[in-house]
Amino acid sequence: MTHALPDAALDQILRTARTFNKFQNKPVSDETLHALYELAKWGPTSMNCQPARIIFVRSAEAKAKLKQALSPGNVDKTLAAPVTAIVASDSQFFEHLPNQFPALPQARDMFAGNATLASDTAFRNSSLQAAYLMIAGRALGLDSGAMSGFNPQVLNEQFFADGRYKANMLINFGYGDATGNWPRGPRLAFNEVARID
Amino acid sequence: MTHALPDAALDQILRTARTFNKFQNKPVSDETLHALYELAKWGPTSMNCQPARIIFVRSAEAKAKLKQALSPGNVDKTLAAPVTAIVASDSQFFEHLPNQFPALPQARDMFAGNATLASDTAFRNSSLQAAYLMIAGRALGLDSGAMSGFNPQVLNEQFFADGRYKANMLINFGYGDATGNWPRGPRLAFNEVARID
Numbered sequence: 011m012t013h014a015l016p017d018a019a020l021d022q023i024l025r026t027a028r029t030f031n032k033f034q035n036k037p038v039s040d041e042t043l044h045a046l047y048e049l050a051k052w053g054p055t056s057m058n059c060q061p062a063r064i065i066f067v068r069s070a071e072a073k074a075k076l077k078q079a080l081s082p083g084n085v086d087k088t089l090a091a092p093v094t095a096i097v098a099s100d101s102q103f104f105e106h107l108p109n110q111f112p113a114l115p116q117a118r119d120m121f122a123g124n125a126t127l128a129s130d131t132a133f134r135n136s137s138l139q140a141a142y143l144m145i146a147g148r149a150l151g152l153d154s155g156a157m158s159g160f161n162p163q164v165l166n167e168q169f170f171a172d173g174r175y176k177a178n179m180l181i182n183f184g185y186g187d188a189t190g191n192w193p194r195g196p197r198l199a200f201n202e203v204a205r206i207d
Numbered sequence: 208m209t210h211a212l213p214d215a216a217l218d219q220i221l222r223t224a225r226t227f228n229k230f231q232n233k234p235v236s237d238e239t240l241h242a243l244y245e246l247a248k249w250g251p252t253s254m255n256c257q258p259a260r261i262i263f264v265r266s267a268e269a270k271a272k273l274k275q276a277l278s279p280g281n282v283d284k285t286l287a288a289p290v291t292a293i294v295a296s297d298s299q300f301f302e303h304l305p306n307q308f309p310a311l312p313q314a315r316d317m318f319a320g321n322a323t324l325a326s327d328t329a330f331r332n333s334s335l336q337a338a339y340l341m342i343a344g345r346a347l348g349l350d351s352g353a354m355s356g357f358n359p360q361v362l363n364e365q366f367f368a369d370g371r372y373k374a375n376m377l378i379n380f381g382y383g384d385a386t387g388n389w390p391r392g393p394r395l396a397f398n399e400v401a402r403i404d
């Protein structure tokens with residue numbers, strides 16, 4: 011029987027957490043990026059399929075490649091961020107299912123034989139995993155700002171030339187500087203978006 | 208400057224958290240479902256678009272409608288779960304953008320004029336919001352088990368007959384009974400799925 015986390019923890023992961031556009035001039039180490047993945051990896055995916063593939067873009071050379079794909083409004087903040095995660099999905103994720111989900115031996119073939127099911131599953135589950143990365147980051151004291159404002163064709167050409175991986179979204183990570191924050195957007199009320207049947 | 212949450216909190220939201228197939232015979236109250244949404248709603252979405260729409264299926268009548276759409280392997284556990292959240296997306300989510308994202312007055316028209324961008328955005332962001340619901344539930348002491356094994360056409364006919372909302376995934380919520388857990392699936396290693404450029 012688990013209980014609710016203390017208020018300070020609920021605040022840190024969701025309630026008062028913010029999207030950051032500006033970060034302190036403080037690098038994010040390899041060790042921190044590994045810790046981030048080692049926490050986020052435990053989030054659930056359907057049939058444990060884990061389609062997300064991640065490139066942490068940190069060097070000037072890699073940032074220059076990324077820049078070519080960014081929407082104009084995302085260029086400056088992304089080049090200035092300590093690291094930008096490209097969250098992509100592996101279109102052939104199902105090749106891992108015999109190891110990742112041995113409970114259902116036919117799982118690989120279900121996806122291998124149905125391109126729409128495979129691409130929907132890759133998109134849905136790599137999106138779930140992007141959310142786990144952001145929440146795991148916050149839980150570890152790492153701030154972030156996610157974006158889908160980029161040209162996926164250009165990004166895929168730059169980073170995934172063989173066509174197997176498809177960019178889904180970008181997440182800047184670092185230690186936030188709140189002076190770059192926008193006013194917090196309102197959220198839709200329960201009664202606008204949910205009901206109990 | 209935030210710090211990492213204590214180990215017990217990291218465990219509860221991700222590290223030792225599990226997907227549950229079986230739940231204790233203990234109802235989930237309206238108050239708890241509202242608290243779940245009030246926490247999860249703070250998760251970030253692109254342009255604050257919040258496309259997720261949720262039906263919490265709890266009554267016998269609503270469960271009977273849901274049953275018609277479930278894959279055979281998901282029927283018994285879902286009928287037995289205290290509540291099942293249908294996480295759908297609103298294909299017309301952009302109608303809320305003038306209120307939700309006033310910073311960009313042209314945001315509504317960007318999506319209204321581009322059906323592929325709108326449907327990708329709805330799918331990606333309602334998936335992020337499904338992850339926030341699961342993590343928020345865990346943070347509040349509520350266990351869950353998510354599924355994409357259902358017939359979306361049948362589900363949409365049963366619950367969203369006018370065609371505006373599209374089912375994305377299902378999440379059973381309750382207070383977990385670990386006797387129904389499967390062995391924990393392995394996770395892909397950092398070096399199999401990520402790199403630092």
